Amino acid sequence: MPVAKIVMFSDGSEASKAAKRVLEKHHLSWTEKDISRDVETNAFIRKLCGAPVAPVFYIEDRWLPEPTEEELLEAARVRFDVESLASRGRTCFDVIVVGLGPAGLAACHGARLGGMSVLGIDENAPGGHLLNLTDVDEYFGVGYDEPISGADVAENFANHARHVGAVLMKGKVNNIRIEGALKLVQTTQGNFWARAVIVATGATQRELSADGVTKYLNRGIRYGAQVDASIYKDRRVIVVGSGDEAMHAAIFLSHHAKNVMLLCPTDQPTAEPLLVERAIGNKVRILLGITVEAVKGGEYLEYVFFKEKGIPEEQCLPSDAMVIALGPAPRKPIAGLERLPQENGYFAHGEGGKTMFGGLYVAGDCTDLSTRTLMGVVSSGNLCAKRLWQWLASHPLPKLS
Secondary structure, eight states, X not given: OOOOXXXXXXXXXXXXXXXXXXXXXXXXXXXXXXXXXXXXXXXXXXXXXXXXXXXXXXXXXXXXXXXXXXXXXXXXXXXXXXXXXXHHOOOEEEEEEEOOSHHHHHHHHHHHHTTOOEEXXXXXXXXGGGGGOSOOOSSTTSSSSSOOOHHHHHHHHHHHHHHTTOEEEXXXXXXXXXXXXXXXXXXXXXXXEEEEEEEOOOOEEOOOOOBXXXXXXXXXXXXXXXXXXXXXXXXXXXXXXXXXXHHHHHHHHHTTSSEEEEEOSSSSOOSOHHHHHHXXXXXXXXXXXXXXXXXXXXXXXXXXXXXXXXXXXXXXXXXXEEEEOOOEEOOOOOBTOTTSOEEXXXXXXXXXXXXXXXXXXXXGGGBOOSOXXXXXXXXXXXXXXXXXXXXXXXXXXXXXX
């Protein structure tokens, strides 16, 4: 097997010296360019990596910024312990997907179908808001004959992404450097590089701002629709919300609780009409135009005070439990993404999730989606991946002669 041609961009740092020792140990020859001494070379690496990074290797038309020893030897076609590479993992990918909710997992799958190497990372288990759904039946081809939990759907999505070759990792992303042709993603699991990044960090739960809510959290009040049926058996339950998540919770609880009342903050439910129809069919009582004012009780929740639109008097309902499912609220952007334009706290974008920064795309509930359904966010991730294929094909990395 012919020896690979190696070009090394160094700066005299300990990391550069360590890389040289690896090359020497394996009797490899290389051409070296010192970015600390040559202005043009420094400017080239800044444009490539967004900063004067070293060491950076160019091997067989591949760019490897700060590679692990295993990655370096793999690129140089040197025999080594394959299990070592598997245990250490890769640090350089074509695409990194930040966030592994439905949109992120769909983006991982779609990017792999395009032949790209993909790393997906999330500080929580894959699934995002799916993990909060007791059952999923509005997604085409899923759950129509028998109930399937959101957690099971999330596991299927994640397994499919892994099946096509995406690497899924648990870790928190602390910073994303979006300048340069190669993007740096800094995480609790180390630094990773990619030609492109898809941000699919989702949204957080919208909080209920009523007196007493904080006091009774986990004392009768819970956020999210993922509920344990045994907790609510034969109890009077109030669900607060108007969207799909709230309706799912109300339908599920109607099979276990003594009675379920849904307090809808809007004039009409925003959930899909089929879910509203099912909730009513399961004897869920829905009140519209409701503002929850306060919750009270002793050690645990006992009463919910609210006002109904058009009725000035405050009303009160006895309640043993409350599930708050008010839908999504925007997350604070990860460091490095502050310059992305936003609308109402969500990332604004062009067609297919394209942003003003080349190689940076956004997908799913972290964006200004007009329809926040499971089908909508999955489609967002798929479309984002396909547009990324096109962008990468038309924006190749520089080649050295």
